[in-house]
Amino acid sequence: MNYQKISDGLTFLMSDKRITIVHGVLKSLGISPRRDDYDDFVQDASIIFAQAYADFLQETDEVENERDLMCFAYQRMRWRLLDRLRRQQLESFLFNYTLDNEEDDHDYDETMVDHTATAPFAHLENSDFLNYLYHHCPRVQQRYLIAKLNHHLSDRQIADEYQVSRAAVSQWRRGVITRAHQIRAKMKGEF
Numbered sequence: 228m229n230y231q232k233i234s235d236g237l238t239f240l241m242s243d244k245r246i247t248i249v250h251g252v253l254k255s256l257g258i259s260p261r262r263d264d265y266d267d268f269v270q271d272a273s274i275i276f277a278q279a280y281a282d283f284l285q286e287t288d289e290v291e292n293e294r295d296l297m298c299f300a301y302q303r304m305r306w307r308l309l310d311r312l313r314r315q316q317l318e319s320f321l322f323n324y325t326l327d328n329e330e331d332d333h334d335y336d337e338t339m340v341d342h343t344a345t346a347p348f349a350h351l352e353n354s355d356f357l358n359y360l361y362h363h364c365p366r367v368q369q370r371y372l373i374a375k376l377n378h379h380l381s382d383r384q385i386a387d388e389y390q391v392s393r394a395a396v397s398q399w400r401r402g403v404i405t406r407a408h409q410i411r412a413k414m415k416g417e418f
Contacts, residue, residue, distance in 0.1 A: 229281050236280025239290070240273055248297060249273055252304045256312065271311070272304045279303040356410075364406050371399040 240246055249272040258268050279300040283290075290296050361372050374385045382400065386393045 232281035232284055233277045236277030237273065239280060240276050245297075246273070248301055249276065249304065252301060252308065255305060256308055258308075258312075268308065272308060275304045275307045276300045360403070360407055360410060363410065364403060367395075367399050368403045368406065371396065371403055375400075 240249070249269055252272055253265070253268055258265060262268075280296065282303075283296050283299050357372070357376065361369055364372065370389060371385060374380045374388060380388060382393060382396045385399075386396045389396075
C-alpha cells in the first residue's frame, strides 16, 4: 500500500470543494447530518476516498481524468459504507433478539432471515452466525439451540423433551447467551 498516495488522496479530496462528494454519498445512503455518528461516516468516507485515489492511480502520479476518478471513488465509498450499514443493522438485529423469554411464541424462521436485505448473501449472514455459535457450544447448548430455533419449543417443552429440569434448560440458555456475547465481542475485535 502506498501511504504517500493515500495522503495525496486526502489532500486532493480537501481541495477545490471535492469533499462534497463525501456528503453526496452519505445523502444517497440516507445518512443525515443530524445523526450522532455523521462525522464518523464523513471520516470513514474520506479514508475510503483516499484509498480509492491510491488504487486508481497505481500506475501514475497525477490525475489525468478527474471525472473517472470521482466516479470510481463515489462507487467505492458507497459500497463500503453500505457494507458498514448492513453490518451494523445485522449486528443490531442479531444481538437484540433474545432467548430469555421462556413463554415466547416467536417465529424463529422469520428471525433467521433478513427480508429487508437486497443482496442474497445478506440472507445467509444470520444463519452463518448461528451455525458458528452452534459449533462453538457444548453439546447440551447445541441441543438447546436446535430445540429452540428448529423445533420452536419453549423452555418447558425442552425440559420435557430431554427429561431434565427447567433449571437445567435455563442454565443451557444462559450458556448459549454467554457464548453468543463472547463471539460477538471477538467479532467486534476483528473489524
